[in-house]
Amino acid sequence: MKVFVVEDDPWYSKLLTHTLQLNQNFEVTTFGDGKSLLEHLKEGPDLVTLDFRLPDYTGAEIFEKIKSFNSNIEVVIISEQQDIDTAINFLKKGAFDYLTKSEDIRDRLIHVINQLQKNKDLVQKVETLQQEVATKYDFQSSIIGHSPEMKKVFRLIEKALPTNLTVTISGETGTGKEVVAKTIHYSSARAKEPFVPVNMGAIPKDLAESELFGHEKGAFTGAAERRIGKFEQAKNGTLFLDEIGEMDISLQAKLLRALQEKEITRLGGNETIKVNSRVIVATHRNLQEEIKKGNFREDLYYRLFGLPISLPPLRERDKDVIILAKHFASSFAKENQQPEKSLSKAAQQKLLSYSYPGNIRELKSVIELAMVLSDQDEILPEDITFAQKDVLPDVLSEEMTMKEYQLKIIKLYLKRHDDNIKVVADKLDIGQSTIYRLLKENPVL
Structure with missing residues (x-):
């Protein structure tokens, strides 16, 4: 000095x-x-x-x-x-x-x-620490994948960085929604300010308002002292509301007001507090369907909509599975001071044949277990264990007609893709009318 x-x-x-x-x-x-x-x-x-x-x-x-x-x-x-x-x-x-x-x-x-x-x-x-975190969540290195679906995601992230738009990240559980939220924050002008995540699905209904907006001493039984809520903690940084679809509808009106007015009031208090945090939300639910069911406010949906980023499930990312698997294997080896291990061709084929209902999170667990089970310098098929048995490999073990095989595969794909016939038709390279006809002719099978 x-x-x-x-x-x-x-x-x-x-x-x-x-x-x-x-x-x-x-x-x-x-x-x-x-x-x-x-x-x-x-x-x-x-x-x-x-x-x-x-x-x-x-x-x-x-x-x-x-x-x-x-x-x-x-x-x-x-x-x-x-x-x-x-x-x-x-x-x-x-x-x-x-x-x-x-x-x-x-x-x-x-x-x-x-x-x-x-x-x-x-x-x-x-x-x-801020530099390390910013490097970790640089989107060129933290979000891994070369598939066309992920290239679309990269383009949208780039659009999000120079703006203060609310970002809505949708996707199945395990697709990496929080990683994308952190990447946007740590690659933006707010990188040195706090990133405050809140999982709305994990907060009891009667504590959610206090968690978000804070409370004054004596606001309710057990409120022994003032508590600063997540909005205030985020300050000029980013507030990440994960599983926004789980938020109780009675709290949604207060969230809407906070977003519109950029101010909050602590529970049990009268002071108006200005907030300047960027809001990023994530959900695995279809919010438009939740609006129809009366579970989500339409005005809040349009206020949150901002820049939508939809994360594809791992089963739709083709060879990204292998890229991610190699990354997880290498990371596990470094973290546990173990020698690096490669993926054998047969192991790669086994990984590509699975549908990953748990998405990236499941693949990471599968690879880490394989690293532990493997006794050689490469991971073999027998080292790979899936928590859920995939249906597709068993289809060919049954004796059926070609039409029955077609229907079995179509029903499997419909289950994977939430009964979206257009997506299934594109994936299987057949007409939508073919799917409708087979389902109509064989409603029970």
Whole structure:
């Protein structure tokens, strides 16, 4: 750390300099007046110890000039006067501490130095962590896949980054909705602000309002103290509302108002609190269907809609399965300090033959278990265990007519794709009329 000592008393200047130089990490420079200090501010000191009375400037004048030049420079005021009002005034304006020229000034200055060093180390750790997280969630590296479906997702994420639009991420459980939300946050201008996730499906109905908006002391039985809600915690960052479709309809009106007015009121309070967080929501439900059922407000749906990003299930991502599998195998090896293992061709074929009802989350578990079970330098088919038995491999084990085989496969695909006949027709490369006809002719089979 670079430290400037500003002191016109030669004896005190030597005392302060000697005390500071006890810390080998400090590079100390001394100045006898305010003018010479101001001429050297461009050298970028981390700390200035400032005599309250100087021959050419008052301490208050120099303090203002230092903070105007760079508000990040820490200033410790050193004065002959033990004036509480003056000390409080300096501390309010951003001084790190106020010390009086007394017998114990050396001990007090050493204490200040230690505290300052701890603060600086903490700031550096936070900045390093932010950089690591931002790197982790850079969407070019955190969201893996080369399939056409994922390229569409990448394009939409790029559109989301420079805006403050609400983003609605939809997709089956396990498709990576929170990863996409974090990627948008940590790749945007809000990256250094908080990312606050809330799983609406995991919060009891009677606690959800307090969780989002906070509460005042005594707002309800058990509210022993004020609590800051998730909206306030997010500040200028991102509030991620996962499983928004699970939110109780009585709370949806309050969420709508918070989004429209950009302000909230804590439960049991009267104070209006401005909020400036970006909102990203996610759901595995079809919200339009939930509106028809009366479970979701239509006005909230249109307020949230913003930029929609739909994540494809893993079964629709073709060779992305192998890319992801190799990534999970490599990550597991590094995290557990184990040798890397490749995927045999037969193992790759087995992975591609499965439909992954649990999507990416399930594939990750399958690969991690395979890494543990494998006794060789590559993963073999027998190392791969699926939690759910897939129907498709068993279809050919039965003796059926070609029409029966067709119908069996069609029904399997309809189950996978939520009875969406258009999607199934595209996947199987047949006409929709063929599917309707086979289903009509064989309603029971």
